[in-house]
Amino acid sequence: GAVVSQHPSWVICKSGTSVKIECRSLDFQATTMFWYRQFPKQSLMLMATSNEGSKATYEQGVEKDKFLINHASLTLSTLTVTSAHPEDSSFYICSVLLAQGNTSTDTQYFGPGTRLTVL
Amino acid sequence: DAKTTQPTSMDCAEGRAANLPCNHSTISGNEYVYWYRQIHSQGPQYIIHGLKNNETNEMASLIITEDRKSSTLILPHATLRDTAVYYCIVRPRIIKIIFGKGTRLHILP
Numbered sequence: 001g002a003v004v005s006q007h008p009s010w011v012i013c014k015s016g017t018s019v020k021i022e023c024r025s026l027d028f029q030a031t032t033m034f035w036y037r038q039f040p041k042q043s044l045m046l047m048a049t050s051n052e053g054s055k056a057t058y059e060q061g062v063e064k065d066k067f068l069i070n071h072a073s074l075t076l077s078t079l080t081v082t083s084a085h086p087e088d089s090s091f092y093i094c095s096v097l098l099a100q101g102n103t104s105t106d107t108q109y110f111g112p113g114t115r116l117t118v119l
Numbered sequence: 120d121a122k123t124t125q126p127t128s129m130d131c132a133e134g135r136a137a138n139l140p141c142n143h144s145t146i147s148g149n150e151y152v153y154w155y156r157q158i159h160s161q162g163p164q165y166i167i168h169g170l171k172n173n174e175t176n177e178m179a180s181l182i183i184t185e186d187r188k189s190s191t192l193i194l195p196h197a198t199l200r201d202t203a204v205y206y207c208i209v210r211p212r213i214i215k216i217i218f219g220k221g222t223r224l225h226i227l228p
Contacts, residue, residue, distance in 0.1 A: 001165060034215065043206075044163065044218040093162045095216075107153075108216055110162035 002098045002109035003027045010115040013084055020080045021114045023094030029074035030096035034108065035067075038091040050077045084118045091115050123207045128223040137194040139222050141207030144188040150210060152183060154192045156203040157221075163206065166192065202226045 003026040013019050023033060031052050036044040048058045048069050056069035068080040081088055095110040124142040131137040143152065153168040167174055167181045169190075174181045180193040194201055206221040 004162075006162075036218075043220050044157075046215060046217060049215060091160070095162075107165055107168070109165055110155075113160070113162045115160075 001107075002030075002096055004094065004096050004109050004111040006092075006094060006111040006114050008114060009112065010117075012117045012119065014119055015085050016083055018080055018082045019084055019116060020078055021092055021094075021116075023077045023079070023096075023111055025075045025096045028096075028098065030077075031074065031099065032097040033071060033077040034095045034097070035069060035077075035079050036093045036095070038093060038113075044093060047079075081116065084116070086118045089116055089118045123209055123219055125205070125207055125219065125222045127220070128225065130225045130227055131194075131197045132227050133199060134196055137197040137201065137224060137226070139192040139194075139205050139207075139224065140189065141192070142189045143207070143209045146187050146209050152181065152187075152190050153208040153210065153216070154179070154181065155206045155208065155216075155218075156201075156224075157206070158200075158203045163218075166205075197224075197226045199226050199228060 005024045007022045011019055033050045035047045037047055038044045046059050047062045048056045050056045050069050050071040052071045052074050058064045066082055071077040091113050093113040095108045097106055097108055099106050151168050151170050154166040155163040157163045167176055167179050169181045169183055183190045204221040204223050206218055208216055
């Protein structure tokens, strides 16, 4: 498998501030990473697909100017929640795509998540 | 993508085999069946995947019916640490997983 880390594991911020969450692939180079968020008692919702060196692809309904994604290297993707508000409080989870040479068996591995609380 | 149907919740006694069913009657020939689980307040964990043959690894076994319209994930000796939400996902490729509601598995002591 692949080892994925996220930093920070939790963060509390004031309304109106921006928060950056890092996702790192520790043991392989990830061309593609994904960002999800999860509200309490709900399933994970895909926010965007991040490809190294290019602009992220956002899912319908996700504001790209609010959730800035940068994937500048093969081991690091960042999600910045700009001008955060209480409704942005959620569990944010990243994943990396481990490409094994056969796209039908490529596997995603997930980070431990970052819990964001906006006051 | 092929849709999947899973029971909302299941109970299993500790030490027994946990059998989690998944229906995917609209699965296409090139779509794989993937299983993930999410323990409370953690990121999802990959368990296993398969196309049409049964698969086994150190975590679980995956049994896919001959017509591929359903599958069963088997945890051979469930422990309390297996309490989690289990997701069955069908995709032609694993890019961009879309999660359903999954099955909440409770392991009872």
